Amino acid sequence: MEITAHIDALRREGGLLADAAARTGLDAPVPTCPDWRLRDLLLHTGQVHRWATAHVRDALKAPLDEDGERALLIPAPDDAGLVNWFRAGHTALLDALTAAPADLDCWTFMPAPSPLAFWARRQAHETAVHRIDADAAAGTEGPSTDPALALDGIDELLRGFMSRGRTEVRGERPRTVQISATDGPGRWLLTVGPDPLSVALTEDPAADLTLTGPARDLYLLLWNRLPAGTGKVDRAGDETLLDLWRESARIR
Known part of the structure; x- marks a missing residue:
């Protein structure tokens, strides 16, 4: 998949995740992540989006330290503002990826054709998988994952994560x-x-x-x-x- 296709998938999947959360109580259990409630899912994915944004936007050459990661959740949103907080972080990530130069030089943690390709792909699948979790919490199957995205995600999981x-x-x-x-x-x-x-x-x-x-x-x-x-x-x-x-x- 091209970088633009990964960004388009990230846009679609993040919007679907937020929509599922907006129509579901945040205390709803997430069957696919047994230790989580829906608010935990939103907090996690929203924090990951902000974490990825920082590396892309600021062209960080090393991963954020613990203090930097904690700062991504300060101030922590309350339930009333959590979905909008998620949407804002999702939009910021899309903006950072779209504005990044093709020769972006920043930290990554798996081989990829370029840092920009890595972050677009990784965040597309991070969001697609957690959108499935949000649909499970909402008690619906949700739209089917596009076959091209699914094939790409299997390859990332197997030849990326599992081959390290x-x-x-x-x-x-x-x-x-x-x-x-x-x-x-x-x-x-x-x-x-x-x-x-x-x-x-x-x-x-x-x-x-x-x-x-x-x-x-x-x-x-x-x-x-x-x-x-x-x-x-x-x-x-x-x-x-x-x-x-x-x-x-x-x-x-």
Whole structure:
């Protein structure tokens, strides 16, 4: 996806998130994030938007320290102003990304074609996943994630986050998971074992577990947002690998 497409996705998903929150009580539980209420989701995502904005707008060469991060929530909004506070932070992020030069030089934490490409992509998916959480809190499914965005998000999750060597998805012996989208070109082969998770853009019909389905459902499944027994993902093989993923695939 191009940078402009990621910014457009960020605009759409952030607007949908705010709309879902505006029609839902902020004390509503978030089923996809069991420890959170809707206000926690808004505070978290709004703070992440402001955090990303600071790095892009100010071309920061190093990550904000703890004091800088705390300042993003001062003053903390009350419930009456929380949705508008979220919308303001979302708009500021869109403005920063749109105004940033193509050769922006700032801190990032995963490989990307450029810092601007990194931040546009990362915030598009941060917001898309949490929009799904907001819809869950509102008790609605919400609009379907665009297949192109879902495919891109699967790739970011697998070849970005999960390939950094920090994942806890490990096993005693090597086993493989084949992930294949039915509505796009996405094919990923994961090897889970004692070593850090590895991801290859290939197919293996003899994989220990195969997950096949629409990009949207695979996106939700891999981000642990697809409730058990729902969706259109066909599973064949060793489903203990999927249990392992649910238990240990965490983003920090």
